[in-house]
Amino acid sequence: MTIIDENAYRKLTEADLENLIHPQHYSPDHQEPVIFDHGKGVWLTDVKGKSYIDGLSCLWNVAVGHGREELADAAADQIRKVAFTNNYTGYSNVPAIELAAKVISLTYENMGGVFFTNSGSESNEGAFKTARFYWNLKGKPEKTKLIARERAYHGGTLATSTMTGLPPFWKYFGPLVPNIVHTQAPENPEDSVGEPNSDGEYASWIEDSILREGPETVAAVICEPVKGAGGVWTPSESYFRDVREICDKYDVLLIADEVITGFGRTGKMFALERWNVQPDIVTIAKAITSGYIPMGAFIVSREIRDALKTVPADAKFMHAYTNSAHPTASAVGLRNLQIIEEEDLVANAQSMGDRFGAGLHSIFDDHPHVTNIRQLGLIAGFSTVAERDPDQGYDAGNAVGVKIQTHMREEGSVITRIVGDNVLFAPPLCVNAGEIDQMLDAVKAAVDSVTLT
Ligand SMILES: Cc1ncc(COP(=O)(O)O)c(C=O)c1O
Structure with a gap:
């Protein structure tokens, strides 16, 4: 524990202001951090x-919660054994193999494969790429568009900033990524069908968007079960059942962005369980390691996994990160999930x-x-x-x-x-x-x- 005096605090603050660019940087926010x-x-x-x-x-x-010795030990033990090994072509590591199986066992019944990332943004970006990849494998290469929702937050890469339905995140970063579109309220409010969410949004807006874009061009819809950074907006009881039905009707994949809601936040291990809905792809990060070390993942249904695992050599899934399935992050993730279950x-x-x-x-x-x-x-x-x-x-x-x-x-x-x-x-x-x-x-x-x- 390091408790410092005002003078030392001032020096730290000056160094922070001088050198550190913060997420959502705005210098007045950092005068008295x-x-x-x-x-x-x-x-x-x-x-x-x-x-x-x-x-x-x-x-x-x-x-x-903070200060868990068990997680410090899990990281230290793995770093002493070997901190990092390559997980590319023909290589693997024990904690990642175990964590993938654990994650599959905790998510929706239809899930079949995990790709580990370093963040929620990478998870959503990868989910979108995977949706396009899948439709190519299925002989529908024209299915390339992604439908996202107003007030959603999906990340900080260019594609996930585009998915984000909060205009302040777009300013001065354009042009945004094409083929990512947002739902809109219909001009005539009576055209909304179903029960509204707490932010006044309806599932029928997703159907409107699919029809507006042309179902044959839409690869996937992405939704946070509870919109978090956009203001904590909870869905109506029927919302996700309706969204699932709409996606099935138009042959569109449903991506659940469970970066916030995954691993228990909503009182269920995964949020859509509450409404008996299964997505096609789930994206996670945050609680998988409780922030002790960066990690995320996208998890795909058995159907998508089987499609990915039976591709010919000329259709290899060329999606990769150096730190995918990082052994130390995986060891921390395993121990963290054990705590969530044991407690x-x-x-x-x-x-x-x-x-x-x-x-x-x-x-x-x-x-x-x-x-x-x-x-x-x-x-x-x-x-x-x-x-x-x-x-x-x-x-x-x-x-x-x-x-x-x-x-x-x-x-x-x-x-x-x-x-x-x-x-x-x-x-x-x-x-x-x-x-x-x-x-x-x-x-x-x-x-x-x-x-x-
Ligand atoms: C729902 C949701 N998706 C994606 C992200 C992006 O995750 P990251 O900041 O780890 O890239 C966040 C971050 O808060 C999030 O809340």
Whole structure:
């Protein structure tokens, strides 16, 4: 543990500002950074010695919580044996072989093959390439388009930024990748069919998009079961059953981006289990190693795996990363999944998530400036609104979100995230009832401090 004085903190901050380009870089965000030093369970401590509940599992990824000695040992043991070996043509390693089998056993019943990556972005990019590859093998090379959704987040590569349905991620990076299109609300709202999701989106918009583009040109649809970075938007009860039906009707693959929801976040090991839906490809990252070491994967159905495994020499699957199936990452992944199972963290996500959701409802159901509370396991959010009682001088928009976030962090010792007017939560799956209640106290105080002045 290294706790430092103000002078040393200033020096670190200056060096950070000088040298480090952060994700979503904007220098004003980094003038007074929280610089983390260590963590244990759901708690993180910064270099000044202040501790916080990690209300977003850092970036939705630290599923088993911080400071797990078992994971340090798994990495150290593997590095001592051999840190890295080649997994290309004709080579393999034991932890990756074991992890692939483990991942298949935990995902949907129809899954058959795993390709390991280093991140969620690489997983989604690879899933898209694999969908195109598969349709070529099936003699339908014209099926090249990908349909993604508004408010979805799929990653930071050029193709996955294009899939992302959040326009700020596109600015100044264009031209974007062609043949990736987004769903749109129909001009006439009465043309929407089914039950809306918590962000007002309908499954029928996917069918509209497939028809607009021409089903014979569409390779796949990509969906996060719960849209995370776009603001935590949960689906309606029927949404994914309808999407599955639409994909089947038009011979389109369904890619489930479970980079956030995979491995228990929603109270099921994989989110679509809740609605008895099986995708054709699943993408994962984050919780597979709980962020202790970078790793991701895309997992394909047995049908796609069989197609990939029986190609002629001139149709070899030329998709590769140096670090694919990295032995040390695989060893950490195996040990991490063992913790998730042994500690029954998926059930804990369900029960602690329900406690958090019930708490949010009891605090905010009648609150003049909070609306649209959503929660599925340990992923939750709500929206703040000015319109419900403008006479109170409520300060609407992102400024409110920032104030809530800052109050929660400084006064309530809880770190969370905001997207516009939405306040988001996703604590580690090992969170306990006392910590959930502390988060609820912190969010109540923060919202009251902003809205009731
Ligand atoms: C749903 C989803 N997909 C993909 C990604 C991209 O993952 P990565 O940042 O590991 O590339 C993220 C990252 O937050 C995500 O939330």
